Amino acid sequence: MQDIMAILPLVATITGAILVMLAAAFESFRKEGISILGIGLFAFAFFVQLTVENGPPIAPYETMFNGMLVTSTFTKVAGLIILGCGFFSALASQTYFNQNEGFVLEHYCMMLFAASGMLLLTMAAELITLFIALEIMSLAIYTLIAADRRSVLRSEAVLKYLMLGAFAGAFFVMGSVFIYAGAQSTKFADIGRVIGESGFLTNPALVGGSLLIVVALLFKAAAFPFHAWVVDVYDGAPVPVTGFMATAVKTAVFAVFANFLVINGQLQEGWVSYLFYISVLTMFVGNLIAIGQNSLKRMLAASGIVHSGYLIIALVAINSEQFTGSTILFYLAAYAVSTLGIFAALSYLGGEGEKRHSFDDFNGLAKVRPYSAACIAIFLLSMAGIPPTAGFMGKFYIIAGAFKGGYITLGALGIVSSILSMWYYLRLIIAMYFREPEEDFEVGELTLAPLGTFVLALAVFAISFIPVAI
Amino acid sequence: MFENFLSIMIFVPIIAGLAIFVLPFSKEAARIIGLAVSVIVVLLGLKVFLSFSGASGAFEFVEHIPINESLGISYSLGVDGISILVLAAAATLFPMVYLLFQTKQKGYYANLLIVQGAMIGAVAATDMVLFYVFWEAMLLPVFFMIGLYGGPNRLPATIKITIYTIAGSLLMLASIVYLGIAHQAQSGEWSFAMTNLVGLSLSGATATLAFVGFMIAFAIKIPLFPFHTWLPDAYTEAPTATTFVLSAVMAKIGVYGVIRFVVPVFDESFARYALILACSGVIGMMYCGIAALAQKDFKRMLAFSSASHMGIIALGIFCMNIQALTGTLYQIVAHATSTGVLFLLLGIIEERTATRNIDDFGGLAARAPIFAFFFAVAMLASVGLPGTSGFIGEFLIILGAVKFNPLIAVLAGTTLIIGVCYMLWLFQRIFFEKPNSKLAGFGDLSAIEILTILPIVILIVVMGIYPQPFLAKIEPSAQRQMAIIEKVQHVAEYRLEPQKSGQELKTGDR
Numbered sequence: 001m002q003d004i005m006a007i008l009p010l011v012a013t014i015t016g017a018i019l020v021m022l023a024a025a026f027e028s029f030r031k032e033g034i035s036i037l038g039i040g041l042f043a044f045a046f047f048v049q050l051t052v053e054n055g056p057p058i059a060p061y062e063t064m065f066n067g068m069l070v071t072s073t074f075t076k077v078a079g080l081i082i083l084g085c086g087f088f089s090a091l092a093s094q095t096y097f098n099q100n101e102g103f104v105l106e107h108y109c110m111m112l113f114a115a116s117g118m119l120l121l122t123m124a125a126e127l128i129t130l131f132i133a134l135e136i137m138s139l140a141i142y143t144l145i146a147a148d149r150r151s152v153l154r155s156e157a158v159l160k161y162l163m164l165g166a167f168a169g170a171f172f173v174m175g176s177v178f179i180y181a182g183a184q185s186t187k188f189a190d191i192g193r194v195i196g197e198s199g200f201l202t203n204p205a206l207v208g209g210s211l212l213i214v215v216a217l218l219f220k221a222a223a224f225p226f227h228a229w230v231v232d233v234y235d236g237a238p239v240p241v242t243g244f245m246a247t248a249v250k251t252a253v254f255a256v257f258a259n260f261l262v263i264n265g266q267l268q269e270g271w272v273s274y275l276f277y278i279s280v281l282t283m284f285v286g287n288l289i290a291i292g293q294n295s296l297k298r299m300l301a302a303s304g305i306v307h308s309g310y311l312i313i314a315l316v317a318i319n320s321e322q323f324t325g326s327t328i329l330f331y332l333a334a335y336a337v338s339t340l341g342i343f344a345a346l347s348y349l350g351g352e353g354e355k356r357h358s359f360d361d362f363n364g365l366a367k368v369r370p371y372s373a374a375c376i377a378i379f380l381l382s383m384a385g386i387p388p389t390a391g392f393m394g395k396f397y398i399i400a401g402a403f404k405g406g407y408i409t410l411g412a413l414g415i416v417s418s419i420l421s422m423w424y425y426l427r428l429i430i431a432m433y434f435r436e437p438e439e440d441f442e443v444g445e446l447t448l449a450p451l452g453t454f455v456l457a458l459a460v461f462a463i464s465f466i467p468v469a470i
Numbered sequence: 471m472f473e474n475f476l477s478i479m480i481f482v483p484i485i486a487g488l489a490i491f492v493l494p495f496s497k498e499a500a501r502i503i504g505l506a507v508s509v510i511v512v513l514l515g516l517k518v519f520l521s522f523s524g525a526s527g528a529f530e531f532v533e534h535i536p537i538n539e540s541l542g543i544s545y546s547l548g549v550d551g552i553s554i555l556v557l558a559a560a561a562t563l564f565p566m567v568y569l570l571f572q573t574k575q576k577g578y579y580a581n582l583l584i585v586q587g588a589m590i591g592a593v594a595a596t597d598m599v600l601f602y603v604f605w606e607a608m609l610l611p612v613f614f615m616i617g618l619y620g621g622p623n624r625l626p627a628t629i630k631i632t633i634y635t636i637a638g639s640l641l642m643l644a645s646i647v648y649l650g651i652a653h654q655a656q657s658g659e660w661s662f663a664m665t666n667l668v669g670l671s672l673s674g675a676t677a678t679l680a681f682v683g684f685m686i687a688f689a690i691k692i693p694l695f696p697f698h699t700w701l702p703d704a705y706t707e708a709p710t711a712t713t714f715v716l717s718a719v720m721a722k723i724g725v726y727g728v729i730r731f732v733v734p735v736f737d738e739s740f741a742r743y744a745l746i747l748a749c750s751g752v753i754g755m756m757y758c759g760i761a762a763l764a765q766k767d768f769k770r771m772l773a774f775s776s777a778s779h780m781g782i783i784a785l786g787i788f789c790m791n792i793q794a795l796t797g798t799l800y801q802i803v804a805h806a807t808s809t810g811v812l813f814l815l816l817g818i819i820e821e822r823t824a825t826r827n828i829d830d831f832g833g834l835a836a837r838a839p840i841f842a843f844f845f846a847v848a849m850l851a852s853v854g855l856p857g858t859s860g861f862i863g864e865f866l867i868i869l870g871a872v873k874f875n876p877l878i879a880v881l882a883g884t885t886l887i888i889g890v891c892y893m894l895w896l897f898q899r900i901f902f903e904k905p906n907s908k909l910a911g912f913g914d915l916s917a918i919e920i921l922t923i924l925p926i927v928i929l930i931v932v933m934g935i936y937p938q939p940f941l942a943k944i945e946p947s948a949q950r951q952m953a954i955i956e957k958v959q960h961v962a963e964y965r966l967e968p969q970k971s972g973q974e975l976k977t978g979d980r
Contacts, residue, residue, distance in 0.1 A: 374491070381610075385640075386606050386610070386636075387602060387603040387606045387607065388603050388607070392603075392606075395643075396599075396643070396647065399643070399644060399647050400541070400647045400650060400651065403644075403647050403648055403651045404651050404654070408648075408676055408679075411644060411647070412644055412679075415640045415641060415643065415644045418640055419633075419636065419637045419640050422632075422633060422636050422637075423633070426629070426632060426633075430617065430625070430628070430629070433614065433617060433618060434617045434618060434624075434625060434628070465537070467537065467538035467539070467540065467541070468538070468540075468541075469540035469541065470540075470541065
């Protein structure tokens, strides 16, 4: 019974998804009704997640369901971030589809399914469960991207993502098989025990298996060298879906990544030196891609790669003895708030058919819509890590964690990377504030997205006050 | 009644600034709010200055609220002899700006208010993370003020100053984090409080890198050669009030940062590299002085002159003795007042004539005698004439420099003459020579303008004749600061003794 209570948020999300799917069949539930229902269900799931009781904060292998799932404060907070992302993406969707084509009634249903996959992902403590969760999430996301079948851009994006994602899935399954061969179990706890007894590097099946799994996770996390799909896919997806992918998917993937790496200290140590280089390359390649972009969405996609790099710094510096993951979660929350904020703003400022998408299209926004511009500026400054925003504290904790773990070079390179990233964040602020407006930024009927943007702008400051121990 | 003066001085301007942004005030209302708030801050600043005893050299007006206890981050404020004069400058100079200049948009006043609050915060913070927060918060209003209200080439100037300073401050962030870790490693607890970090014993390559991180951040802000290249563009393109803020107060916070953080925490690295830094100060002095001679645009000339003077102010820190340090702290205010007044007066000329070309002027002294008189006093203080505030500070610094390294002292002292050259030449070209017909309509200062500038001019003279009350507040803290660096055992090795260096020079000549 306690097991069921612990996964109550998951149950709530899945039930909600089915509810929305059924509701879509009724004449009386059209676009507006479904939107409100979807948003409300995300809010409901969020509160369920908030109130659910968890085990002690540091108990990664407190097992449930015969060792398939774990819950801890880490999974709880990760779940909160995911459901929060879902809530704000749903708000943004409502407004976005007021002025854009391509709405299908299953939109919110798919978002809820994706969220349930993500929740399961954060709790998975066993490879098969993990794979199922990964696929639930991915399939729902594919559908969300290409719900508008007539759009070539969307189809192209989903094709790229689907093909590469299928490869990553295959890698994951292959890796699971190897690990099963090496450890005779798919449960994290058992794998950890085997590694503890017989060593990690002495067991080729474990090395190969974990390599394949790390590759699959790096692909989902958009890390170098598996980052090439990100820019095109993010660009091709509808704005709120891009925001959802950039934040919630990243949260889920990094949560499971951290869970996987802390199975056993030796596993993490075996990968640390590689993750070190991957994080450096991810940050710098991401920066190079972002600097070259003219489209806002593409820039944000590339900056998402850079933020993955920062998160990998935190993974490198994970202390598997006393794993709390608080740095990772704080950074994810800070990143999610600012990224979602920008995407929420874009979903109403983008106008009909996303006609405003490049930096130049936002010239002089501050003179016409000062509040929206101020919110976007706050989000950008948070992503760039300027105090007193949440992004600053996130970066602070990550770098402090890296230094504390002895990775001075890595922390310093993180700093250099954030200096580079100033360029493209400032570029939008300069466009919005210092250039003259060329149009009057007319947008369609405004409803919930501006409200969401405003709340998120406040959250950027509020989150920075949450104290975190390293 | 209430005791947290510092918090009020920080947050009243910031909140007022944000309120102007958000609420639909008219431009005039914004100006009046700005003026009122800045006057309140002046009164609070005077209250703090007068009731500050400074006898013990310890922090006064202390406030302390923990923010993140597990990491030892707290909201702590305090004032001591190192910060009191910088604080006074940041608190008192602002009303002039509101009285003398009017702008087209209310956002300008909002930015001015926010930058003032942030600067006071940076000076009053005694926790490194808090300091960093205010330090970054200073930059954003400047970014918007130059970018929105600056001259025709404002965009490149804005980008330059922003990227430069942000790069510097992020490096400093890394160093701050390093200090927290070092404290945790040495005492088992996280802390970012100044008083705790001073006790760290730092050595090794990483400590040196952390030192470099701090130094680059402050060197960019001061600016110290070779990190000065943003300055001429930013000072020239910025609207007058912003240039005033940048030169009179913000640059000083860079100097203050070095004295407050770098000297006591990185005592050993600092002692080792002091000579190089001192050289960079002197090179900056000479280079910017010579550059100032060649300028045709008076604002640009004054920008280079300001950079040149920052060179000698910085030099005072690197000499590592009590005279030079006291001189630097004194000169911070002296330079703030003199350069501040010069920028304001030239700003008035620019507003009235819409030109900054020195050759367009001539014979202004006959048309505007009071204006010329004020300008002359500020200019003489800027070149360090005895009897003005500039003399005391520069004299003490040169005195300290002689003890540190006579060669540097000689170079610095000689370079001051360049300052006299370009300043007097500027004065001659603008105020004397034959009157320029284009300036026929140029009247003298109005009563409000006179009343605004007069107190500062009086202060310049008072500080030049009777420096004791100011020095008495500085000295105990300066001595404490010096005691820290004297403790570095090898300090003597890094400091060239006068006789020794004299001999070396001679052998070199042969």
